[in-house]
Amino acid sequence: MHVNQYAYFALFSRSTSAAEMAAVLGLEPDEITVRGSRRTAPNAIPADHCWKIVCREPGLRVDEQVARIIERLAPHTAAIAALARxxxxxxxxxxxxxxxxxCFNDRGAEQHDPSDATTEAPNLFGWHLSREVLDFLQATGAALDVDEYDMTPDHAED
Incomplete structure (x- = not known):
């Protein structure tokens, strides 16, 4: 099965720009969105400004991607918590x-066959959140949002 997955931590606002958030935190984002920015159709117009730290590294389980994000953010926990509040x-x-x-069954994603014992590919399907991650989410008041999509051609239009 093909799996494409990534994780990010974001601060978002209708009125505070990503540049302003970065200035408060002293930490530049990996990605941003600008509220109301114009994009070529059919992409949605962002409803919020967004400051993101992202991990899109292939071959990592979700919990490993999240751990890399939290490692980067942990020294800034107090500032992130204050800004989020x-x-x-x-x-x-x-x-x-x-x-x-x-995204499952995404033909552009990496192939993962859990029944193939001859490869040393990680099992990308299982993941968990460590106590450190949960503590960070609690400290910053962050929500957890998990989106999973079946990209099989018969279901991609649903």
């Missing part, structure tokens, strides 16, 4: 999230 008071539509995105 400040953003949350803006209008209730701002804050922090740890996002996991997984």
């Amino acid at each position: 400040s953003l949350d008071t803006e209008n209730g539509r701002s804050g922090a999230v740890l996002e996991v995105v997984r």
